[in-house]
Amino acid sequence: MDPQIQSWIVLILVGAVAGWLGKAVVGGYAGGLLETIIIGIVGAFIGNWLQPMLKLPLPAGIVGTILIATLGAIVLLVILRLIRRAR
Numbered sequence: 001m002d003p004q005i006q007s008w009i010v011l012i013l014v015g016a017v018a019g020w021l022g023k024a025v026v027g028g029y030a031g032g033l034l035e036t037i038i039i040g041i042v043g044a045f046i047g048n049w050l051q052p053m054l055k056l057p058l059p060a061g062i063v064g065t066i067l068i069a070t071l072g073a074i075v076l077l078v079i080l081r082l083i084r085r086a087r
Contacts, residue, residue: 007075008046010024011041011061011077012037014041014045014066015037015038015040015041015044017040018039018041019035019038019039020040021066021070021073022039022040022073022077025074028081038067039076040073042073043070043073043074043076044069045072047070051068056068
């Protein structure tokens with residue numbers, strides 16, 4: 001398989017798992033698979049930005065990637081909840 005296609009598949013799967021875990025932890029968020037994947041992918045960017053500042057020791061590989069993306073997804077969903085309440 002082409003490595004670029006494989007990277008996209010991994011990105012989508014990690015996004016789906018992280019988004020689902022983030023939604024499960026925060027609660028109150030419905031939505032479809034696409035929304036869950038987007039939450040996970042955006043969460044991965046947030047998590048990768050936060051991780052060096054928090055100095056979190058994470059396992060290497062896919063488990064660490066999912067954990068940091070989930071952390072970011074949780075942060076994203078909490079921020080979105082605060083914005084909704086402020087309206």
